[in-house]
Amino acid sequence: xxxxxxxxxxxxxxxxxxxxxxxxxxxxxxxxxxxxxxxxxxxxxxxxxxxxxxxxxxxxxxxxxxxxxxxxxxxxxxxxxxxxxxxxxxxxxxxxxxxxxxxxxxxxxxxxxxxxxxxxxxxxxxxxxxxxxxxxxxxxxxxxxxxxxxxxxxxxxxxxxxxxxxxxxxxxxxxxxxxxxxxxxxxxxxxxxxxxxxxxxxxxxxxxxxxxxxxxxxxxxxxxxxxxxxxxxxxxxxxxxxxxxxxxxxxxxxxxxxxxxxxxxxxxxxxxxxxxxxxxxxxxxxxxxxxxxxxxxxxxxxx
Amino acid sequence: xxxxxxxxxxxxxxxxxxxxxxxxxxxxxxxxxxxxxxxxxxxxxxxxxxxxxxxxxxxxxxxxxxxxxxxxxxxxxxxxxxxxxxxxxxxxxxxxxxxxxxxxxxxxxxxxxxxxxxxxxxxxxxxxxxxxxxxxxxxxxxxxxxxxxxxxxxxxxxxxxxxxxxxxxxxxxxxxxxxxxxxxxxxxxxxxxxxxxxxxxxxxxxxxxxxxxxxxxxxxxxxxxxxxxxxxxxxxxxxxxxxxxxxxxxxxxxxxxxxxxxxxxxxxxxxxxxxxxxxxxxxxxxxxxxxxxxxxxxxxxxx
DNA sequence: GACATTTATGTAATTTTATTACCAAACAGG
DNA sequence: CCTGTTTGGTAATAAAATTACATAAATGTC
Numbered sequence: 254x255x256x257x258x259x260x261x262x263x264x265x266x267x268x269x270x271x272x273x274x275x276x277x278x279x280x281x282x283x284x285x286x287x288x289x290x291x292x293x294x295x296x297x298x299x300x301x302x303x304x305x306x307x308x309x310x311x312x313x314x315x316x317x318x319x320x321x322x323x324x325x326x327x328x329x330x331x332x333x334x335x336x337x338x339x340x341x342x343x344x345x346x347x348x349x350x351x352x353x354x355x356x357x358x359x360x361x362x363x364x365x366x367x368x369x370x371x372x373x374x375x376x377x378x379x380x381x382x383x384x385x386x387x388x389x390x391x392x393x394x395x396x397x398x399x400x401x402x403x404x405x406x407x408x409x410x411x412x413x414x415x416x417x418x419x420x421x422x423x424x425x426x427x428x429x430x431x432x433x434x435x436x437x438x439x440x441x442x443x444x445x446x447x448x449x450x451x452x453x454x455x456x457x458x459x460x461x462x463x464x465x466x467x468x469x470x471x472x473x474x475x476x477x478x479x480x481x482x483x484x485x486x487x488x489x490x491x492x493x494x495x496x497x498x499x500x501x502x503x504x505x506x507x508x509x510x511x512x513x514x515x516x517x518x519x520x521x522x523x524x525x526x527x528x529x530x531x532x533x534x535x536x537x538x539x540x541x542x543x544x545x546x547x548x549x550x551x552x553x554x555x556x
Numbered sequence: 557x558x559x560x561x562x563x564x565x566x567x568x569x570x571x572x573x574x575x576x577x578x579x580x581x582x583x584x585x586x587x588x589x590x591x592x593x594x595x596x597x598x599x600x601x602x603x604x605x606x607x608x609x610x611x612x613x614x615x616x617x618x619x620x621x622x623x624x625x626x627x628x629x630x631x632x633x634x635x636x637x638x639x640x641x642x643x644x645x646x647x648x649x650x651x652x653x654x655x656x657x658x659x660x661x662x663x664x665x666x667x668x669x670x671x672x673x674x675x676x677x678x679x680x681x682x683x684x685x686x687x688x689x690x691x692x693x694x695x696x697x698x699x700x701x702x703x704x705x706x707x708x709x710x711x712x713x714x715x716x717x718x719x720x721x722x723x724x725x726x727x728x729x730x731x732x733x734x735x736x737x738x739x740x741x742x743x744x745x746x747x748x749x750x751x752x753x754x755x756x757x758x759x760x761x762x763x764x765x766x767x768x769x770x771x772x773x774x775x776x777x778x779x780x781x782x783x784x785x786x787x788x789x790x791x792x793x794x795x796x797x798x799x800x801x802x803x804x805x806x807x808x809x810x811x812x813x814x815x816x817x818x819x820x821x822x823x824x825x826x827x828x829x830x831x832x833x834x835x836x837x838x839x840x841x842x843x844x845x846x847x848x849x850x851x852x853x854x855x856x857x858x859x
Numbered sequence: 860g861a862c863a864t865t866t867a868t869g870t871a872a873t874t875t876t877a878t879t880a881c882c883a884a885a886c887a888g889g
Numbered sequence: 890c891c892t893g894t895t896t897g898g899t900a901a902t903a904a905a906a907t908t909a910c911a912t913a914a915a916t917g918t919c
Contacts, residue, residue: 867914884898
């Protein structure tokens with residue numbers, strides 16, 4: 254009773270389904286258009302109030318959607334689940350990250366407690382999204398470049414400057430000298446001095462900042478490898494050797510904090526850790542030592 | 557809402573259960589000792605391979621635990637679930653955040669892809685943990701102080717310095733001038749200049765850094781309110797007006813990246829957003845405007 | 860240390876829920 | 890306007906969850 258290529262399959266193609274990764278709600282949203290009319294009714298009530306369905310039985314769901322029970326079952330298989338049971342498990346997992354962002358928009362009347370809940374939820378949901386949209390190939394290329402680098406320079410402004418500085422602090426993991434430039438004049442100077450074997454790591458959420466693109470260009474002209482970390486497939490991405498695009502759920506609500514920097518920080522964690530793991534075993538002790546030094550430095554920095 | 561006690565209740569007291577927040581696995585770990593002998597068998601196989609149980613029926617679970625089916629049911633109610641169904645839903649949600657941290661420790665042999673998965677998972681799990689362990693009362697007091705502040709100064713070293721800088725960048729939300737001091741000499745100078753009405757926001761993950769405690773002391777002597785953001789109930793916490801303790805799952809594995817700064821950043825998000833929401837309605841437009849300015853600044857910073 | 864009382868666990872019956880088999884309407888193409 | 894195909898419903902069936910009840914183990918009391 255696999256439903257892959259059998260006759261029961263509707264127009265909803267497998268690749269569409271996979272695109273959403275593990276989040277069943279996303280899968281439903283995407284396949285919705287390709288579903289049968291009645292299945293769509295089920296899809297709609299699930300999307301409308303997933304929490305309700307989580308506690309519902311097949312019968313209740315059928316009533317809510319105004320369809321028959323088997324239709325609910327067919328809906329479940331149509332979106333790629335093994336059965337209703339499996340569907341509910343998957344729904345529960347999708348909902349664990351908090352009700353989808355659209356539901357958790359902050360209201361002016363929210364109590365601080367609610368605000369905390371929502372912001373945490375939103376952050377976690379966004380991280381989940383970022384993870385499922387990571388470009389693994391680009392990631393691998395970036396790790397390759399970083400592992401071979403002689404020095405690494407991080408560039409960024411504003412919120413991205415924070416990320417750059419954080420990355421720079423991870424130099425013990427990267428194992429080579431790292432710099433972080435936040436002043437645009439300094440940036441130009443440093444970029445001009447880079448040469449083959451160096452890696453310029455350019456961070457810009459928007460990917461449109463003029464001066465940051467200039468940095469990328471200069472570093473590249475001098476023979477340095479250029480990696481960028483950006484929020485969308487921007488102009489900056491096209492002029493780099495590797496573009497790490499970290500998509501985040503953006504939300505125009507003024508209260509919604511910028512999530513992009515959190516996702517970027519986690520990506521940096523992944524890169525630095527992977528690079529550290531790439532090093533030969535005989536270096537491990539040395540890295541361990543460095544890490545401890547960093548740890549000590551954080552713990553107690555005497556005047 | 558979910559875990560009210562029924563008559564079947566065993567010695568496992570309600571407060572114990574609530575301590576774990578929403579994560580059923582944690583709840584099981586904590587209540588395990590207080591469970592009946594047979595129930596404990598069930599608890600053990602759940603903890604041992606939660607993924608397996610997620611796909612199992614009552615019967616299968618009973619066989620795996622070598623108990624009868626009703627025992628499995630009783631186990632479910634004992635840990636505060638409405639029934640086996642409810643238990644599975646909750647288990648699914650707990651597992652969605654990634655297999656518990658202990659399972660996702662990085663191995664030297666992991667592929668970069670796996671590393672990414674694990675780090676994202678770990679970050680999300682930790683955030684979930686941090687959320688459920690937030691001290692709401694302290695949070696409220698901090699928001700009160702920040703909302704009334706005339707100026708805010710953030711202090712931090714190393715990784716915490718990153719957090720301080722990030723917080724400072726949120727000044728449009730706080731609505732008052734904010735500073736971030738990262739150099740210890742500067743810190744002493746600025747702290748000495750603070751006076752009543754000012755807020756010193758001291759960030760230190762360990763909470764034991766000598767110089768940072770000195771800062772807190774100086775600022776306090778001068779009449780400034782002192783808020784600290786720290787990772788545990790440390791010496792620093794006891795000498796501040798408000799102590800925000802953000803517990804994170806710590807893990808001694810060398811590859812595990814420091815999660816504390818991520819949690820701290822999210823807490824700052826919560827604080828700044830709450831403060832912004834606290835402002836009178838007539839200020840909202842002004843804040844909105846400031847926020848846009850900040851946004852523009854991020855987008856494009858001409859040389 | 861036997862007896863009463865509570866607590867813990869299993870067996871079997873029962874109910875609820877999920878799934879399947881089958882049939883009828885709607886629909887598209889010839 | 891037939892004919893095969895797709896879609897959706899009804900009713901039967903299988904599977905799973907839950908309850909009722911009985912028995913065994915443990916605990917305490919005199």
